[in-house]
Amino acid sequence: MQTGPGHRAAPAPARRPHRRADLAAFLRSRRERITPEDVGMPPGPRRRTPGLRREEVAQLAGVGVTWYTWLEQGRPINASPQVLDAVARTLRLDAAERGHLYRLADLPDAAVPPQADTLPPEVRQIIDGMLPQPVSVVNDRGDVLVSNTAYDALFPTLRDAPPGERNTLWQIFTLPDCCNPLADLDREGPEHVAVFRHRYSRHKDEPAWRDFVRRLRAESPRFALLWDRQDVALPGPCDKVLRHAAVGEFRIRTTGFELTASPGVRMIVYTPADAESRERVAWLADHPEAAELVRAHAHGRRGVPA
Structure with a gap:
């Protein structure tokens, strides 16, 4: 050089x-x-x-x-x-x-955004030790850096997603409705986009963030419509209704914790909201074959507009 x-x-x-x-x-x-x-x-x-x-x-x-x-x-x-x-x-x-x-x-x-191989080595041990609680570690953009097997059971299409698509926002706005983990995207989608815009405001001059928004707008008319509304919201604990083809709907509360050793990275803990939801989450964790069926079905339906 x-x-x-x-x-x-x-x-x-x-x-x-x-x-x-x-x-x-x-x-x-x-x-x-x-x-x-x-x-x-x-x-x-x-x-x-x-x-x-x-x-x-x-x-x-x-x-x-x-x-x-x-x-x-x-x-x-x-x-x-x-x-x-x-x-x-x-x-x-x-x-x-x-x-x-x-x-x-x-x-x-x-600047290189946080990646899985830059996380402290104990992070994997910590989230695995929280089983059967589903836990993921994500960066500011929502890229899933590492997750435990219970989380993978809830969101089976994320585990094998290609680079650039192992992202929570990308998944919920590009998966066909039949495979989408959000039971009511029309209700919960606007909040996801508003919180993402809050984070985006701190990174809007970074090409990788602008490119992500451009690609997602092109891939999902629904996201493009919400993005153009300019809504913004602060992040915080969030109640979600999730669904899985094998067990139906269940209720989850998400709580985020910033990792002081990795700026811009947070740990997200998924807590079932009731006894029935705990049973369904535990069943999914014990039956990995159910996740394989969802992955195969979603792969076959890719291309259906979100």
């Missing part, structure tokens, strides 16, 4: 000049914590400062030495997401550090 159009010298956004100094300090601190041995390089002659040299970071990232030096000096140059990705990999940044780097470089749109 060589210096080129993706990272040519250009004026940085004038509205955030302080970020350049913060960016310089952050890059230096991350560089100084990595030794040559960490990246398979010989230690070389005696070093005046700890960690890698600037030219070594540039070499490993495949960028020009002058360009990287300017970046670390806080000079007003632009950087493409691809180049910052290379620098982030070289400096072994984790998800939080990578997002911080993008924000300091005035590229918040490129």
Whole structure:
């Protein structure tokens, strides 16, 4: 990777000049914590400062030495997401550090959203330990990052959904009515969209969010109609009437808990509202073959407008 159009010298956004100094300090601190041995390089002659040299970071990232030096000096140059990705990999940044780097470089749109493999390892153990309670972990957009088997039994089409569609809003607005887990989408759909708009307002400048809305509008006329209403609502506990082909309708209350170790991520706990609902949820958890039937039926009916 060589210096080129993706990272040519250009004026940085004038509205955030302080970020350049913060960016310089952050890059230096991350560089100084990595030794040559960490990246398979010989230690070389005696070093005046700890960690890698600037030219070594540039070499490993495949960028020009002058360009990287300017970046670390806080000079007003632009950087493409691809180049910052290379620098982030070289400096072994984790998800939080990578997002911080993008924000300091005035590229918040490129920040990597939380993914399943970036969650603390104990999250899976926690939600599995809550069985038979259905539990999922989702990001701000509603992408399901991880779930336990009881949740998978309630929402069987989510488990094997392709990337970009393992999302609660996408599922309820694109599944055919016969397979939709919401018993009354006309009643509950507007609230889902209004809460989503509340979250969207914090991410509306991010291309991934705009693309999600564009795709869902094209896929679901019902969502497009609700989205155009401009309604907004705060998130909170929610009572739902769900249905499943194998057991019929049951009532659920959802409660969300923010994960402090993963900003923008929350755990959603699904609590049956009455004894009959508890029995039906427990039966679904004990009969995974019922979920397979719903998946097969929904797959065959895809394309029916939601």
